[in-house]
Ligand SMILES: [Fe+2]
């Protein structure tokens with residue numbers, strides 16, 4: 001349905017890699033006629049990203065925020081189904097914003113959890129291989145890319161996300177931002193998210209307060225470049 | 238409009254001479270609604286004996302102690318929200334205006350001009366957020382909550398059906414905001430009626446030429462330390478315990494100078 005634009009190929013990879021979810025990476029259940037979504041497990045403990053991101057933030061972010069997007073998306077889907085069956089077009093149109101927001105919240109956070117990894121398990125290790133080359137080619141160096149993402153994330157007004165995107169067509173990497181819970185695909189059908197950083201205040205406020213640049217600076221110590229590389233290779237090779 | 242900052246003179250005490258703002262009965266300073274605001278912080282330029290005065294916008298202090306809204310809004314939240322977030326907007330704005338052709342505008346002019354009909358200039362976010370936060374501090378009071386009274390209550394009953402309908406609509410609207418932003422009680426200038434409005438990020442009703450009566454900050458920084466993800470309790474506590482109906486009354490009385498509300502008559506506060 002509304003999330004059909006996501007290929008299992010794009011997102012399923014990371015989920016399959018940790019052996020938790022079946023091929024439908026976002027946890028779309030097929031037992032019901034409605035494709036309800038589920039909260040994915042985190043591939044690490046809540047405290048595993050400390051001191052970069054506190055256990056309290058991780059737990060609230062996953063159990064409360066992400067869970068709310070999942071619940072609200074499923075509710076909106078049910079209402080949509082009902083409205084479609086009734087032929088209530090204005091209700092169908094009205095529901096689009098809730099579906100975009102909550103469906104986007106679910107997509108984005110599902111990617112975000114995969115983008116993070118405890119430092120002692122390789123989080124923060126720079127990308128090697130094809131993605132490493134591509135970063136150097138398209139941004140000169142990893143440092144330049146990081147600076148660019150930090151600057152765009154810090155400058156983002158309100159809530160949103162900063163992305164490292166692969167343009168499938170040109171095979172080029174680029175930095176994008178999206179507002180609120182808009183998923184990357186709203187910026188272009190060709191864009192595949194390799195890395196998304198949540199710059200909503202809930203992602204850092206308990207720990208970093210108003211100092212968003214420090215959150216952005218520190219998060220690179222727990223970025224899972226291996227996941228980004230796998231997605232990249234999956235698309236390019 | 239008011240004199241531009243560049244033409245302000247220093248009084249002997251080194252402070253800008255400016256008309257004092259009207260005081261409400263319990264000492265609230267009222268944000269001028271349709272009156273242009275005079276920038277407050279002054280800094281004299283040090284080049285020789287030059288009499289040139291450079292004026293910047295100032296950080297307005299909330300009209301109560303920072304712990305006065307506890308337990309509904311903690312001192313820690315206000316310290317960060319006012320002394321960090323609000324101050325950052327003031328300082329960033331002044332920095333932006335230093336070499337800008339926008340220097341010298343009153344705050345309300347600046348907000349409208351930089352909104353640029355929906356294609357905001359870089360200064361818009363800071364300008365609007367400075368104004369929004371001033372307006373927000375004065376939308377709350379330690380002895381707030383309770384019920385509106387008199388003409389304002391009658392206007393609410395006229396436009397929403399009942400006070401509890403208004404409350405429901407305010408809650409519903411605030412809960413339905415996607416992302417960061419504000420929810421407002423406004424007076425719609427054209428329709429001459431009260432309404433609830435939500436806006437994204439820094440946008441305020443002034444840019445639509447509506448008259449704000451109350452504001453609630455729905456950025457996560459406004460409630461996260463106290464309520465975490467529980468936005469609903471934050472909104473409910475604002476309405477039940479913090480909202481300053483006195484400010485709202487004074488604002489609507491002033492708005493009546495510009496909008497004829499007809500019956501019911503709202504008595505002067
Ligand atoms: Fe988030």
Ligand SMILES: [Fe+2]
Nearest residue numbers: 322454456459
């Ligand atoms: Fe705020």
